[in-house]
Amino acid sequence: MAVRNAWFAAPLFAGALCLPWPVQAATPLTKGHAGFSSIRVLVGTSTSMSVPTLVQGNQTDIALWDLMQVLNEIGFSASWSKGQFVITAPVSVPVNEAPGPAGKGGAVVVIDGQVVERVPTAIATPPGASSPEVFLPLTNAEEILARLGIQATLNGDQLDLDASAVPQPLPDNEVAVWNVLAAFASVLGLPTAPAGSSAYTDLSTASPAWGVVRAAIREGWYQPPSPTSSGAFQPITWGEAAQILWNALGISMQDGAYQPGGSPTAWASAIGLVPENWDPASNMTAQELDTLASNLHECLQGDVETAANTWRLCYPPADEYQTTLQSGGGQPLFASTADAQAAISATYQFFNQLVVTRSGQRWFLTLPSAPSGYGFATISALGGLSYQTKPGGAWISAPSVDTRDVSVPKQGRLAVTIPPEGLIITWNQMMPSLGGTVALGALDVSPGPSGPSVQRVNIASPNLPPPITSPVASLHVQQ
Helix, strand or coil: CCCCCCCCCCCCCHHHHCCCCCCCCEEECCCCCCEEEEEEEEECCCEEEEEEEEEECCEEEEEHHHHHHHHHHHCCEEEEECCEEEEECCCCCCCCCCCCCCCCCCEEEEECCEEEEEECEEEECCCCCCCCEEEEEHHHHHHHHHHCCCEEEEECCEEEEECCCCCCCCCCCECEHHHHHHHHHHHHCCCCCCCCCCCCCCCCCCCCCHHHHHHHHHCCCCCCCECCECCCCCECEHHHHHHHHHHHHCCCHHHHHHCCCCCHHHHHHHCCCCCCCCCCCCECEHHHHHHHHHHHHHHHHCEEEEECCEEEECCCCCCHHHHHHCCCCCCCCECCHHHHHHHHHHHHHHHCCCEEEEECCEEEEEECCCCCCCEEEEEEEEEEEEEECCCCCCCEEEEEEEHHHCCCCCCCCEEEECCCCCEEEEEEEEEHHHCEEEEEEEEEEEECCCCEEEEECCCCCCCCCHHHCCCCCCCCECC
16 A cells, blocks of 8 residues: 555546557457356445446456446446546545556556556447447456555346445545554555454454554554544545654654654654654645655655755654663763753754765765764775865775764865765764763765665664764763
């Protein structure tokens, strides 16, 4: 599943499925080997219609135009054009877009812009019809309906459709809880959990949203409103989505004071996931969720391309108390959580302003402004590196770079070559009261095939080079 743009196909007309049209997918009917019949399609207890069928041996095909009318009645939008059967859903209604088995020939089935499978079709003229129509196997139609959360059961000459798993769409392009869970699961790599039964009256196992909602509940990302109500199809505010993201990243409320911003919504704004003017109490729209999911992907990836051969780095978020400030029982580093939060915020601000550029086969890391105050950076690489303090200036070779030892002109900037093996840049803070320094974060940056490869290196990692380790025995935040 994916967060979808809410677009709708053009209105359908009976003539849309009449020949001639430029289709290579349909197979003309061979006379003498098939016959026509009909089935009654019943949608719940409200809609009933007679639909032409084409019987070829043991196979029954259903008229595609009539199937599309059923989908329109339920709330989807369906169209046929140039051999493509296109179905779209309101943005808050889940569908299964997973590709089916690869097949050759046949009509292409497209659900919310994604090609999901190919199905065989036939062309025939039902009795009383003025022109040929397209038919597809009933078994394929049932599989397509299942992708939309519609259960189909054939009882003799009656096809019963249970659409109770299809939720009512939300207004104003708003997204539901399941949309947010699906977006985060896609970015963070959470597999769905479709097995098992549902205890929720509002979420059937037939729903395409079931697997991701169940997985998110099981992993502790999301807490349903009650034991019998999942809330999966209810609108969700930006503030609620931010809390789910904290849960997904393993950031506990207990450790919240040590994150930039100090709360889920302030944190997301502080690290650049969302604009500052978002209202945490307003229901999220599809566009807002797309923005959040895209920014989250870039942040976890560690970079975003801003121009040709130019990337701004992003410091991948984590629970900073657990990965950076957790105590081993040593001397406290900060007098208060506010001081610790300020130090961590400065760490993110530093890494998020770094820029990587590529010129030919050479890669460069640029610090747009020189650090000031108690913060400083160290850069190291196997075999050393070269740095430059102003455009057009001389390149200076060094085993490593400490920004405290480099004088950058007022209009200059510090640029460092990135060797093929990469480099590690660390943000540190001088601690005069302790007589030493402490590392607060590090990134491993190396050239990649289409852009930089960026990995966060937690300060507890043994991979950090000796020049940036702290003489302080252990890190601790004073409670």
